[in-house]
Amino acid sequence: RRPTGAARAAAGSGKRASGAGDFGGAGTPSPELTAKLEPRKGPTKVPLNTRVLASTEARLNWLVNDRQSTVTNIVDVALQEFFDRYRVPPADHDGRITEQES
Incomplete structure (x- = not known):
């Protein structure tokens, strides 16, 4: 299997991944690591699969990069x-x- 982009980037940078091996005394995880492992709370999300024009994808990817956002949020x-x-x-x-009456 090929590593994911994040794994390749971490391996290629020579830096440890954030939170890797961050433990307090006596084998207790640090507060920072514990916070990262907390379940994310928020609205329920469901998959949405669709096909778009190549030009639409290019614009979407540009916006994701320009705004430091995600496809899902945009x-x-x-x-x-x-x-x-x-x-x-x-x-x-x-x-x-719930249908609203006019």
Whole structure:
């Protein structure tokens, strides 16, 4: 298996990965390492698979790099703005839309 990009970058830089071997006394993990291992809390995310034009992907990748963001965050914001423009009702945290009366 080939290492991932992050693994190749860490191996090639000669630096230890952040948090690697950071232990306090008596084998207790440091607070920094413990914080990194805490489960991430936030809204539930589900996979969304689609195909886009090569030109769209190029623009998306540019924005990801320019804004130091992620594809997931950019696509979510873009879709939310699109839904708002077309007055699609909001969904609750479980993904249910409750139709609003006019």
